[in-house]
Amino acid sequence: TSPQFDCNGRILRLDRPRVMGIVNITPDSFSDGGAHFDAEAAIAHGLRLAQEGADILDVGGESTRPGSQEVPVEEELRRVVPVIEGLARNTALPISIDTSKPEVMRAAIKAGAGMLNDVYGLRREGALDAAAELGMPVVLMHMLGEPRAMQEAPEYDDVVGEVHRFLAERIFAAEMAGVARKNIIADPGFGFGKTVAHNLQLLAQLRRFTELGVPVLAGLSRKKTIGELTGRDEPRQRVHGSVAAHLIAAQNGATIVRAHDVAATVDALKVWAAVAAVAPPRKDA
Numbered sequence: 001t002s003p004q005f006d007c008n009g010r011i012l013r014l015d016r017p018r019v020m021g022i023v024n025i026t027p028d029s030f031s032d033g034g035a036h037f038d039a040e041a042a043i044a045h046g047l048r049l050a051q052e053g054a055d056i057l058d059v060g061g062e063s064t065r066p067g068s069q070e071v072p073v074e075e076e077l078r079r080v081v082p083v084i085e086g087l088a089r090n091t092a093l094p095i096s097i098d099t100s101k102p103e104v105m106r107a108a109i110k111a112g113a114g115m116l117n118d119v120y121g122l123r124r125e126g127a128l129d130a131a132a133e134l135g136m137p138v139v140l141m142h143m144l145g146e147p148r149a150m151q152e153a154p155e156y157d158d159v160v161g162e163v164h165r166f167l168a169e170r171i172f173a174a175e176m177a178g179v180a181r182k183n184i185i186a187d188p189g190f191g192f193g194k195t196v197a198h199n200l201q202l203l204a205q206l207r208r209f210t211e212l213g214v215p216v217l218a219g220l221s222r223k224k225t226i227g228e229l230t231g232r233d234e235p236r237q238r239v240h241g242s243v244a245a246h247l248i249a250a251q252n253g254a255t256i257v258r259a260h261d262v263a264a265t266v267d268a269l270k271v272w273a274a275v276a277a278v279a280p281p282r283k284d285a
């Protein structure tokens with residue numbers, strides 16, 4: 001029996017690798033260039049990803065790209081709540097909220113989201129308690145430092161070992177705060193304070209993170225590492241490289257991949273799952 005998550009009444013089954021479609025509501029997306037963000041466009045985009053076969057939609061109102069600045073909580077709420085409400089009304093898919101702020105977590109769940117996706121691993125003030133009180137599935141991700149400076153000169157003695165230990169500590173902290181272990185997902189945080197070499201090591205050894213005893217999420221979609229490996233400067237040109245990386249992630253034990261290009265990723269994982277269904281049992285299983 002494979003794990004499944006009850007996301008505020010909407011079930012996410014992890015019987016095979018699942019695709020988390022990305023709905024970013026940030027200045028570089030869905031805005032008419034003005035200050036206000038077009039919620040309708042973001043909702044339409046989410047519904048298109050649902051059509052493409054997404055298993056869950058990840059709504060984010062604060063860019064956590066390298067060098068990005070914090071967004072005030074009122075602004076983040078203004079961006080994400082209407083989009084979550086609109087998506088919850090128009091699709092039966094589970095919805096996750098990509099935020100580190102406890103106030104945004106609470107408002108998002110109230111609006112119909114059913115999973116917390118915190119790139120900061122519940123380290124913000126009040127986040128652990130909010131996650132425990134909300135009782136929803138939560139993704140704990142590794143990040144080295146802060147988005148503003150994390151890519152300056154990331155250094156590790158043993159990136160896999162150090163990320164593994166961080167995730168083990170955050171899982172422990174979450175459980176101590178009252179988060180049920182069955183509600184926890186771990187994520188090494190590709191690109192969050194890592195060089196290309198670090199990201200390659202984390203992907204090559206991704207199965208190490210399944211030893212944490214919780215499902216593993218991998219997010220490499222259109223990231224700089226893919227761009228550097230393929231020579232594609234434009235994120236929209238990184239679809240093939242992203243699909244390849246997410247296939248490898250599935251092969252190495254990831255059961256959720258976070259992607260912009262849902263249709264391509266869904267097709268690749270269908271091929272992967274068909275082969276996995278007939279593969280001999282893993283020797284380390």
Ligand SMILES: Nc1nc2[nH]c(SCC(=O)O)nc2c(=O)[nH]1
Nearest residue numbers: 064065117139141187189190219
């Ligand atoms: N769980 C999880 N959440 C994320 N949110 C972003 S935003 C940066 C981008 O998409 O380039 N990345 C990730 C990731 O890798 N894992």
